[in-house]
Amino acid sequence: MEYTKIVQINNLTKSFRVGSQDINVLKNISFSISNGDFVIIVGPSGCGKSTLLHTILGLEPPTSGDVIFLGRNVYRELATEDERSDFRKKHIGMVYQQSNWVKALTSIENVFFPLMLMGYDEELCRQKAEDMLKKVNMLEWKDFIPTELSGGQQQKVALARALINNPDVIIGDEPTGNLDYASGEEIMNLFIELNSKEKKTVIMVTHNLDYLNYAKTTIRLFDGQLVGIYKEKDRKQLAKDIEKFKLGNKSQNKNEKSI
Ligand SMILES: Nc1ncnc2c1ncn2[C@@H]1O[C@H](COP(=O)(O)OP(=O)(O)O)[C@@H](O)[C@H]1O
Ligand SMILES: [Mg+2]
Numbered sequence: 001m002e003y004t005k006i007v008q009i010n011n012l013t014k015s016f017r018v019g020s021q022d023i024n025v026l027k028n029i030s031f032s033i034s035n036g037d038f039v040i041i042v043g044p045s046g047c048g049k050s051t052l053l054h055t056i057l058g059l060e061p062p063t064s065g066d067v068i069f070l071g072r073n074v075y076r077e078l079a080t081e082d083e084r085s086d087f088r089k090k091h092i093g094m095v096y097q098q099s100n101w102v103k104a105l106t107s108i109e110n111v112f113f114p115l116m117l118m119g120y121d122e123e124l125c126r127q128k129a130e131d132m133l134k135k136v137n138m139l140e141w142k143d144f145i146p147t148e149l150s151g152g153q154q155q156k157v158a159l160a161r162a163l164i165n166n167p168d169v170i171i172g173d174e175p176t177g178n179l180d181y182a183s184g185e186e187i188m189n190l191f192i193e194l195n196s197k198e199k200k201t202v203i204m205v206t207h208n209l210d211y212l213n214y215a216k217t218t219i220r221l222f223d224g225q226l227v228g229i230y231k232e233k234d235r236k237q238l239a240k241d242i243e244k245f246k247l248g249n250k251s252q253n254k255n256e257k258s259i
Contacts (some may be wrong), residue, residue: 005068009029010066012030033217037201040211042206095171097178107141176206212238
């Protein structure tokens with residue numbers, strides 16, 4: 001089934017109880033993401049970007065509000081963690097800044113491991129994993145243990161693993177955060193290709209402002225609030241708003257360099 005809106009977030013709030021205090025991390029956030037969009041979420045460190053992604057992923061029940069993913073109300077219709085985990089495995093591929101590997105397994109085994117857990121035949125899994133590794137230009141490294149590979153190579157294997165279930169949506173939480181310039185560009189280009197050629201919806205958090213040029217939609221968060229949604233035509237305004245934020249922010253906190 002085709003969904004024009006792949007993700008819909010309605011009045012989402014999230015607070016964490018720390019000691020006797022409630023910390024409001026997400027404050028009444030609403031937006032939607034269209035099928036085929038390339039969304040980049042930006043905002044200073046600690047503003048709630050990862051929490052928002054976790055909430056979208058079904059990993060972090062919101063304090064109030066709804067997440068509707070492919071027409072399913074994630075926390076109401078998929079009420080248990082198991083149901084949400086199954087849903088995630090079917091529809092979402094995830095890449096973090098740093099990957100968790102099963103250390104005793106080779107790269108290809110790490111890529112198809114999630115599929116085997118779903119009960120598929122090993123030969124089929126291996127074949128699919130080869131296809132995915134080829135897609136990210138890592139087939140020749142398939143028998144290396146991931147930790148023997150460079151950071152950039154590991155992120156490509158992580159992307160292959162994220163793609164193994166042919167997900168509708170790829171979510172990245174600073175997937176280039178630990179990489180040198182060239183490796184970062186390579187990963188970004190893979191995300192762009194997946195979006196443009198395979199029509200995968202991409203939702204990504206990044207600190208690299210250069211990458212905003214690749215976004216079809218940019219969502220700017222500040223202190224748990226959504227402070228701007230920008231389309232490609234709004235890029236000049238986005239650059240201005242980010243600059244304004246930096247200037248305003250400098251006087252408040254000299255140590256904060258990130259956006
Ligand atoms: N499990 C948690 N318990 C308490 N506070 C948390 C938890 N997760 C995140 N936070 C707090 O929420 C805020 C936002 O965190 P996060 O979403 O990781 O920000 P970002 O990804 O934008 O850097 C931070 O102040 C962080 O300390
Ligand atoms: Mg984060």
